[in-house]
């Protein structure tokens with residue numbers, strides 16, 4: 280699913296109006312019908328509804344929804360904010376239609392002072408103040424109203440987007456002045472800001488309502504952001520040929536583990552094997568020998584000369600993909616060995632965890648990374664790598680996009696909706712996965728899976744796409760059976776076979 284920006288959404292709106300063709304007011308009517316159905320599916324007519332409508336088309340939607348709910352027997356009190364004595368054309372038409380229908384309990388148009396109505400836990404608030412046309416943080420009376428809504432115990436449903444939240448960049452927004460919705464009914468597509476962790480407290484439950492905007496525009500228009508869908512993945516899963524043998528299914532090497540962190544090596548190795556690769560080699564400190572042999576008998580051990588940590592780069596000319604980083608530690612010898620390894624490796628590489636921290640501590644080495652390298656940082660690792668803290672998830676995402684372009688690297692910024700930043704500036708979000716996966720070792724399994732897919736013959740971009748989707752999918756299957764609370768990284772590996780079966 281493409282994620283258009285608010286500017287592109289306005290273009291899409293105009294295109295639909297011209298090409299369908301449909302008048303703007305009828306398009307609003309279509310949106311309002313979908314919104315009304317979604318509200319009626321959640322709340323019955325006995326809940327008293329208070330509607331706050333703004334002067335633009337978000338307010339127009341709210342007024343049309345008020346008329347439709349009133350026709351279905353809901354008790355509605357509407358407050359229309361017209362402080363600049365200017366309503367959009369569609370908003371003004373819907374004000375007129377609402378008054379003419381004469382079905383609502385109370386209609387107040389605010390041009391100056393506003394006495395807010397009492398809001399109790401038994402009320403439903405419909406927030407139609409501002410939508411995709413918001414162009415600055417809310418202030419003055421609007422911010423006071425938002426704070427009033429937020430401190431009340433009423434249920435809140437936001438039309439299109441919680442008022443005060445920008446569709447993309449909220450880095451410099453004033454966060455207390457954003458509506459905290461229980462339910463957000465967004466039109467046509469999720470907005471970029473809804474995919475970012477620091478905005479989750481405003482969105483509540485999120486439903487996307489299809490209002491049938493132009494498919495022609497949607498399929499033709501290039502778009503920097505998209506959310507991966509199951510079909511994107513299914514069409515990319517490589518078949519397994521009948522005459523395959525382990526020599527034709529690729530060899531992966533994992534450089535992982537240190538004293539006390541053998542588990543990271545175990546998890547990444549097992550996940551790598553489960554990604555369908557022919558052979559998996561593990562290079563790990565001597566002390567982990569017994570642990571690894573017992574835990575993963577399918578893997579071939581290569582022992583480092585050091586007892587406790589990775590200390591020497593190894594030959595990779597027989598290897599199809601390298602994964603480096605899980606549980607490595609950050610010894611100075613390890614840092615030197617990591618850099619030597621990255622420089623001498625000719626096959627695709629996944630860099631994770633301590634290998635990323637090592638790069639962050641030696642940022643001049645970033646320039647020596649081979650093009651096409653895959654980096655899988657979580658947000659803190661990314662901030663260290665980039666060298667600055669980010670004030671918002673949007674800012675971090677933009678930095679990751681920039682770094683991907685500069686390094687010509689694939690960067691997977693991990694989180695709910697992990698973001699794959701491609702060297703050409705595009706971003707693909709992964710929709711699978713759940714909060715149960717926020718557990719130690721989860722990242723190690725992702726590294727193992729992607730390394731395995733690379734060795735198995737997937738192009739780097741597809742190994743990233745399929746790897747993060749499968750990883751999250753396995754997590755969702757595990758959560759269905761085991762719940763989220765007790766989910767551990769080993770469960771992800773256990774459910775990987777089922778994830779493959781369902782996606783193949």
Ligand SMILES: NC(=O)C1=CN([C@@H]2O[C@H](COP(=O)(O)OP(=O)(O)OC[C@H]3O[C@@H](n4cnc5c(N)ncnc54)[C@H](OP(=O)(O)O)[C@@H]3O)[C@@H](O)[C@H]2O)[C@H](O)CC1
Pocket residue numbers: 288289291292306307310333334335336337338339340367408409410411412413414415416417418421438439440466467492
């Ligand atoms: N394609 C669709 O998805 C459809 C969406 N619909 C609905 O339309 C809105 C977008 O409507 P729009 O009129 O473009 O914008 P808004 O209603 O969000 O707000 C515009 C007005 O708000 C003023 N504004 C902007 N920022 C502020 C602020 N911080 N404080 C006060 N006022 C602000 C702005 O005034 P300016 O003079 O600053 O331009 C406008 O007056 C979308 O979200 C959907 O709900 C359609 O109904 C169907 C198709």
Ligand SMILES: [K+]
Pocket residue numbers: 337406407408409410437438439440441442
């Ligand atoms: K809104």
